[in-house]
Amino acid sequence: MINLTDSAINHLKSVLSSSNDPDKNTLRLWIKEGGCAGMEYQMKITEPEEGDIIIESGEVKISIDSKYKTLLEGCSIDYTDDLSDSGLKISNPNAARSCGCGTSFEPASKEK
Template identity: 40%
Template sequence: MITLTEKAISAVGRFISGSETPTAGLRIEVTDGGCSGYQYGLKLEGSHTPEDTVIDYGEVKVFIDPTSMPMLDGMSVDFLDSIEGSGFKFTNPNAAKSCACGTSFNTSTEGTGTKTCS
């Protein structure tokens, strides 16, 4: 299961209500890339697929594809809003290594080498 904090739910709700296209929820996915091997992807989606795990937070729905789910299971997502900037913060128990940027991770302690964030 993936947990969104109240701040994250509120932020996603604002993004959905401000969207110019019909939006059914937020897709959270893992893709190759980033400083540590994998990176988190977030995007608003008009619908989910039958294979997706759907997590219902009332007005906010989260969609996770079956390939990403094992790497995200147990993760918590928060939304930080400070003078230094704002954005989502991922706390992922499956991440053996994470980059300082906070959006890139690796699930293996022996995997790819960490690169410099840009």
């Protein structure tokens, strides 16, 4: 469903291992309306919520709000760290377009 690059896995393993709360061991991913392209990615290290879809990749657990499964299907998450920017980046095949900042997108279909 969602693919993590080796760089994203290594970064998330580092972040998760430094957490002081053992219950917060998951990257939770969801979408909210907003941003310059209409839909905005949201991520947080936390516990999965009831009804979330749980995916494990390279010892990293990801939980996805199930109501956004269609919009997140086939996404790839990468971690970049260079002079101009660093952080997790999502590549979404379900996006008709993404904004310049990379945190919001317009869905190819209008399903929510």
